[in-house]
Amino acid sequence: MSPSVLEITKDLVLAQIQAGTLAPEDMQEALRHIYQELRTLKSREEAELSMSAAGTAPALADWRKSITRHSITCLECGAHLRQLTGLHLRLHALDARSYRAKFGIPVTQPLSARATAALRRRIAAEVKPWEKSPTYRKGQETRAATAKKLGKKNGDTEEVNDHERCHSEVGAPARQD
Numbered sequence: 429m430s431p432s433v434l435e436i437t438k439d440l441v442l443a444q445i446q447a448g449t450l451a452p453e454d455m456q457e458a459l460r461h462i463y464q465e466l467r468t469l470k471s472r473e474e475a476e477l478s479m480s481a482a483g484t485a486p487a488l489a490d491w492r493k494s495i496t497r498h499s500i501t502c503l504e505c506g507a508h509l510r511q512l513t514g515l516h517l518r519l520h521a522l523d524a525r526s527y528r529a530k531f532g533i534p535v536t537q538p539l540s541a542r543a544t545a546a547l548r549r550r551i552a553a554e555v556k557p558w559e560k561s562p563t564y565r566k567g568q569e570t571r572a573a574t575a576k577k578l579g580k581k582n583g584d585t586e587e588v589n590d591h592e593r594c595h596s597e598v599g600a601p602a603r604q605d
């Protein structure tokens with residue numbers, strides 16, 4: 429518990445008397461003055477606290493406000509994120525679907541900062557996503573590395589080349605348009 433206004437007032441006045449900055453005969457006036465000041469400050473603080481407490485729930489319940497250009501606010505815990513990942517939602521025993529349902533968010537609404545969502549849309553439109561996806565590229569690199577390793581071990585480059593060709597044909601995206 430924090431000390432009461434009266435206690436703080438008393439301590440302040442006593443400290444001033446002890447420091448010699450306040451004459452004992454002025455004590456009454458000082459007490460009244462400090463007490464009033466502190467009361468005002470305290471009630472202002474309490475009003476602000478209750479206002480922000482009351483303001484938090486409705487503001488967060490409006491999902492539109494939770495998504496800004498550079499962040500998305502998790503409506504469950506208030507964390508500011510660039511993207512509301514499945515991993516994060518799992519902390520609240522939710523997934524993207526149940527999260528959207530809980531807060532009335534349309535299924536078409538990306539759960540990420542507006543800038544991030546826009547960037548992803550642009551990238552998806554500009555490049556073939558499968559060629560830029562880390563798994564695809566990693567797959568290519570791993571294949572190449574494996575082929576090299578095999579080549580060195582066996583000294584049989586012809587077989588390795590066949591192997592690689594076969595894989596790249598299988599792994600390539602369908603060419604039929």
Ligand SMILES: [Zn+2]
Nearest residue numbers: 502504505507
């Ligand atoms: Zn959260």
